[in-house]
Amino acid sequence: MKGLEDSNFLILASASPRRLDLLSQIGIEPDAVIPADIDETMIKGELPKDLALRLARGKAEKIAADNPGTFILGADTVVACGRRLLDKPKDADDARHILEILSGRRHKVYGGLCLIAPDGKIRTRLCETTVAFRRLSQNDMDLYIASGEWEGKAGAYAIQGLAATYTKFLSGSHSNVIGLSLYDVSAMLNAAGYKKD
Numbered sequence: 538m539k540g541l542e543d544s545n546f547l548i549l550a551s552a553s554p555r556r557l558d559l560l561s562q563i564g565i566e567p568d569a570v571i572p573a574d575i576d577e578t579m580i581k582g583e584l585p586k587d588l589a590l591r592l593a594r595g596k597a598e599k600i601a602a603d604n605p606g607t608f609i610l611g612a613d614t615v616v617a618c619g620r621r622l623l624d625k626p627k628d629a630d631d632a633r634h635i636l637e638i639l640s641g642r643r644h645k646v647y648g649g650l651c652l653i654a655p656d657g658k659i660r661t662r663l664c665e666t667t668v669a670f671r672r673l674s675q676n677d678m679d680l681y682i683a684s685g686e687w688e689g690k691a692g693a694y695a696i697q698g699l700a701a702t703y704t705k706f707l708s709g710s711h712s713n714v715i716g717l718s719l720y721d722v723s724a725m726l727n728a729a730g731y732k733k734d
């Protein structure tokens with residue numbers, strides 16, 4: 538086990554099991570997972586893409602404050618239809634309302650990424666993916682609500698599950714919609730000098 542004094546020590550500032558799974562796909566296993574508890578409220582007039590970047594940076598900086606000399610990866614995923622933020626649904630009714638908004642139209646998934654290197658240098662990236670759902674029937678929505686896949690998901694869906702059958706168009710990073718653009722994360726880590734074990 539690497540110690541904190543090891544300059545190749547990587548902390549994931551997220552509690553998302555999906556992000557851990559994605560990182561493992563490219564051979565990266567964080568040395569620690571420390572979720573950052575920050576206020577995720579949107580600021581008045583803030584655009585969804587700006588929110589994604591601000592939250593990713595806020596998470597990374599909060600964890601970096603107590604863990605100097607390490608790599609810290611912060612990430613946030615924001616789903617929006619136009620300027621309207623489609624957050625994690627509060628309950629099944631809220632999830633249905635979000636699915637009704639997504640039905641038959643395009644929306645954006647913004648992935649904010651922030652990597653703080655051991656030398657304190659901060660790198661940020663915004664990954665933008667366009668997704669279009671086919672028109673959803675009431676039965677589609679009933680089945681999806683019953684599946685429970687919407688729980689805890691921005692935009693009330695998981696593209697790696699049943700929602701894959703609703704997705705008729707996707708432009709950009711598929712892994713970004715799940716929780717992390719693996720292309721961008723890999724490029725950022727390489728640029729910062731992170732070495733896989």
